[in-house]
Amino acid sequence: MKLQKKLGIALIAYALSANFASAASETEGNNDFASRNIFAPGTFVVDGELTPLYDLSSLTPDFTYQDTLSANQVLSFSESGLSSGTPFFAAIDNTASGVDTRLGVFDETNFQLDDNDDGSPLGNGLGSLIGNQVNNDQSINLKVTGYNDYNFDGSHTLAGDFTLNIYLGFDAIGEVDYLSFTGLTPGAQMKAEITSADFDTTLGLFDDTGNLIDWDDDGGQDALSLLIATVSSNGELNFAISGYPDFNFASGSNNQFGQYQLTLTAVPVPAAVWLFGSGLLGLIGLGNRNRRNA
Known part of the structure; x- marks a missing residue:
């Protein structure tokens, strides 16, 4: 024992x-x-x-938009004439207002491919970041809305200035x-x-x-x-x-x-292991006692 x-x-x-x-x-x-x-x-x-992996403040974006989000509003941003399949990522800098954004990426048929809430390292942590590839029709289609508007239909009450940057060549920087x-x-x-x-x-x-x-x-x-x-x-x-x-x-x-x-x-x-161990130790002890009594 x-x-x-x-x-x-x-x-x-x-x-x-x-x-x-x-x-x-x-x-x-x-x-x-x-x-x-x-x-x-x-x-x-x-x-x-x-x-x-990169300090975004030191990278030069390929495309930059400065805009203001209003309550119940969804803003659209598009680029065309790019090479299909090229990786890219887009990041929102909300330093100017701290607005809590949601960023979505869409294909050429306006089908939502992906979305992000608070992924951007720029600003106060409530900006969005997303990565994907240029669409088959050589376009990038992005939409910006406010937090909690998962359907990108304007169901939010947030407002504020922001900058949207698009970087070509890679779609992930984590x-x-x-x-x-x-x-x-x-x-x-x-x-x-x-x-x-x-x-x-x-x-x-x-x-x-x-x-x-x-x-x-x-x-x-x-x-x-x-x-x-x-x-x-x-x-x-x-x-x-x-x-x-x-x-x-x-x-x-x-x-x-x-x-x-x-x-x-x-x-x-x-x-079960404890029970097995207890039984094994008991048998060992019994064997020792039997040998002493023999």
């Missing part, structure tokens, strides 16, 4: 250390597996931030953060969970050579990401944090930005 108690105490202490550990901070420059942040043993919580936890127990089951984030996360699990072996989008609380992983023989677990819809974990494949927290906790040992 002493061995059983010691084992139980050790597992409880391990779980508590993960749950109450202070957070380490992610360091930029960890955008691929080779340059990942490697944290010292005893680290179970990491605070990080996904930032744009980075990826690679992180490694060390000093873990080989073979142990661990839960890796993004417990808070300002954006729609994706989480990837990698082996010791950088191969993707599992990923998750919305398996955690509030559509955040969660994975159950088995610690490798070297006592390490390797993860990448990105934004939807990046499931390959390559920088420049998403337009999600913001802070996040990744937490690693021990998966509780199932009750």
Whole structure:
């Protein structure tokens, strides 16, 4: 029974250390597996931030519009004569007014392809950013409305000045953060969970050579990401944090930005395992007593 108690105490202490550990901070420059942040043993919580790969204030847009949004209004912006299939992204700078925008991209038939609420790193964080490709008819068609107008029919009460910038040549500017936890127990089951984030996360699990072996989008609380992983023989677990819809974990494949927290906790040992262990220890003790009495 002493061995059983010691084992139980050790597992409880391990779980508590993960749950109450202070957070380490992610360091930029960890955008691929080779340059990942490697944290010292005893680290179970990491605070990080996904930032744009480019400083938009230093990029020259290919097209710029300055306009004013009024309540119940939807503004349309179009460019033509472009090369079909060319990637682009559009970002709203709402510095002038702080207006909370929604940005949509439409094809040549006015079908809505995608929309975004608060993706722009410009302004106060309530501006929109979206990426796509030039339409088959060589056009870009965008619409700007106010927050909560998901149908782009003018159902909003917001107003304010803004600037809409279009950049040709790439459709995503989001980075990826690679992180490694060390000093873990080989073979142990661990839960890796993004417990808070300002954006729609994706989480990837990698082996010791950088191969993707599992990923998750919305398996955690509030559509955040969660994975159950088995610690490798070297006592390490390797993860990448990105934004939807990046499931390959390559920088420049998403337009999600913001802070996040990744937490690693021990998966509780199932009750059946405890019962099996108790029975096994009981049989060992009985065998020892029988040998002493023989």
